[in-house]
Amino acid sequence: MFAITLVLVYSGYSIGNAAFKSGLPVKRWAIAGTLFGPAAYPLFNSHKQLAYRKAMGKQGITIIL
Template identity: 75%
Template sequence: MELVICVILAYSSYLIGNSAFNAGLPVKRWAFLGLLVGPVAYPLLNSHKQLAYRKAMGKQGISICL
């Protein structure tokens, strides 16, 4: 059972680190967080990706959806 949990945490760390790299976020920080909490860190990564995108776009990134 412990082996399965360790494999899930390691795989989660790899995937979250890869997603952070693709988004331009700090890889080591997100990979370590993925190793600690596993798949629970993925929604937090998505919110940080969206925040970084909005910060990079500035006022030009604002759009009105009707």
């Protein structure tokens, strides 16, 4: 039980730190990381990409080969 709690708290801390570095709401992502653990990380990545595309607008169009 202690190990699960430790993993959830660490996940909340690491996702909160990543949210701070990405410019996303820290408290929201830290709570999501604490509640859902590592399962919140894919959702965080998709929100990070969406915020980046929204911020770049049409200037951020890139061609990936």
